[in-house]
Amino acid sequence: MTIIGITMGCPAGIGPEIILRSFAGKTFVADIQPVVLGDIHVLQKCGETLQLPAPCVEWTPGTPLPDASGGNCIPVVPLSSLASEDIEWGRPNKATGRAMAHYIEAGVKLAQQGVIDGIATCPISKSSLNDAGYHFPGHTEMLASLTKTSSFAMMMAGSRLRVTLVTIHCPLREVADRLTMQAVDRMIRITHKALTVDFGICDPQIAVAGLNPHGGENRLFGSEEEQIIGPAIMQAQKEHIGVSGPYPPDTVFFKAASGAFDAVVCMYHDQGLIPFKLLHFDDGVNITLGLPIVRTSVDHGTAYDIAGKGLASHRSLEEAIKLAAFISRNRAIEQVRNT
Structure with missing residues (x-):
């Protein structure tokens, strides 16, 4: 049984709704046991507002889990107890910011202890996170700090396309200055390891975009391909990594989505996320x-614009839970191989 902790995200956002819809949909396979790290009162309020079933059951980590695979109950680790009247859909505040930070902290701790096999996170408000005293640009940086990880990256994954990013949140005018051979090389290696271990792909093939x-059209439109990106690719190729480009x-992206x-x-x-979301807007x-x-x-x-209105899609959360379980199993297989 693979246990995946779902952090509830911002209590005033669509996190509670997509969690309830995921459980109500009864789409979890029998060997995945999802648990919610969040707030029972908020989930129940969401259920009442949207007329969704919210059969929440308090769960204490370390005790036997109820069977949640059929959606008949929702195991919840209660990490906050926000008053219903203090939650206004679409309007986050410091209390919701502190709560969503607690969910993340607890998820990391439980995963490090081996109580859960991974976490699937619902969305948070970066501004509320900072207002609550957690000064991180977002989820990723907070998770890296909590796990003391210095080299990390974001991958967007779907059934047709996977992308990783050398630069992420910076003005477009700064991208060229931030590109270095070392940065491109690092991203190639992180991507290769993820495809090999997390996705279990033998001899993965990676494309690098210019x-x-x-x-660049032979430097007519720029020299980064020849001076930075190309040399990084050649360095990785020398170490037998299946990478090509720029x-x-x-x-x-057309070639990648076609299976090449x-x-x-x-x-x-945006170079990576525009084509990705064109293909995987709902299930990425x-x-x-x-x-x-x-x-x-x-x-x-x-x-926030649709929070509490019953309009949110839960497909991305469902896929995130399934993929977390898939990666967890692949990492366990790799660990056995290396022992």
């Missing part, structure tokens, strides 16, 4: 690579 139109950004590559290493945020999964624990996440935000 930065400039037409891949490919023109306007064609590489297992992942694409992208130079900046965000994975944090490099952590000593398994962490997947929905690929969307708190959606």
Whole structure:
């Protein structure tokens, strides 16, 4: 049995709704046991508001788990007790910020202790997180700090396309200055390890996107391909990593989505996320690579504009839970191989 902890995310966002919908959908396979790290009162309020079943059962880690695979009950580790009247859908505050931080901290601790096999996180509000005194740009950086991880990366994964990013949250005008051979090389290696271990792919093939139109067109439109990206690819190839490129950004994603590559290493945020969300807007999964624990996440935000309205899709959360269990099993297999 693989136990995946679902952190509830911002109590005022769509996290509670997509959790209830996931359990109500009864889509979890028999060998995945999901548990919620969150707030029973908020889940019950959400259930009453949207007329969704919310059969929450308090669970103490270390005690036997009730069977939640059929959606008949929702095991919850109660980490906050927010008053219903203090929760206004779509309006986060310091209390919700502190609560969602506690869910993340508890998820990391339980995963490190081996009580759960991984975490699938619901969306948080970065501004509320900071207002509550947790000064991180987002989930990923907080998880890296809690696990004392210095080298980490974000992968967006779907059935047709996987992408990783050399630069993430920075102004577009700064991307070229932040690109280095070392940064590209690091991302190739992290991507290769994730595909090999987490996804269990033998001899994965990685494509690397160029930065400039037409891949620079022999320096006519830029030199980063020849001076930075190409040398990083050649270095990885010397160590027998299946990587090629740099490919023109306007064609590489079509090739990858058609099955030619297992992942694409992208130079900046929107270069990778625009094609990814075009294909996987509802069912994409965000994975944090490099952590000593398994962490997947929905690929969307708190959606405050639709919170409490019954309009949220739970497909991304379902896929995140399934993928967290899949990665956890693959890591266990790899650990056995190495012993």
